[in-house]
Amino acid sequence: DAKTTQPPSMDCAEGRAANLPCNHSTISGNEYVYWYRQIHSQGPQYIIHGLKNNETNEMASLIITEDRKSSTLILPHATLRDTAVYYCIVRVATGGYQKVTFGTGTKLQVIP
């Protein structure tokens, strides 16, 4: 079973910030939060990951709550090309083996 919970779908107006939540209440101390997105008929694309501090890259920002039980992926200025399914997963970053489980993700629809 997936270790994360995400809403099945969300809408966002083009140009506005898209805030995608993820619940991971059973996350372990050495597990990171990873986000991927999958545009229709393509392979998933890595977006960002973090342990406990907020992270930002050219694609998005990741906000992780202090207790690490939830996080939010922020797309600051959503465009139509951001319409995709967004997956949140938790896993250790390196070392050892850990099965990665993708849930069903959040289908983000960016509306013109």
Place this chain on the structure above:
Amino acid sequence: EAEVAQSPRYKITEKSQAVAFWCDPISGHATLYWYRQILGQGPELLVQFQDESVVDDSQLPKDRFSAERLKGVDSTLKIQPAELGDSAMYLCASSLGGEQYFGPGTRLTVT
């Protein structure tokens, strides 16, 4: 930018036939994954390799599916015989650390 290569991109086969998919990971990535994705669902891990060794094939239907990564570089996933329920997208990914990089996938249709 280095990418994971997969071929073919599309495959149509009749049930009971054999089918094979190929994956070439990003150079230097020791970990290789094969996933199956049914329409509307998230990717489901079939098999994971660390170099040439299988570290997890618990979800691989071993009566009909096989996977190999003989030299620890590229990999082949085979289905024999194919069944109607095998119609799906087959994704390959590779990683050096925790983030996985996915190929474009192979869309399999079994008729």
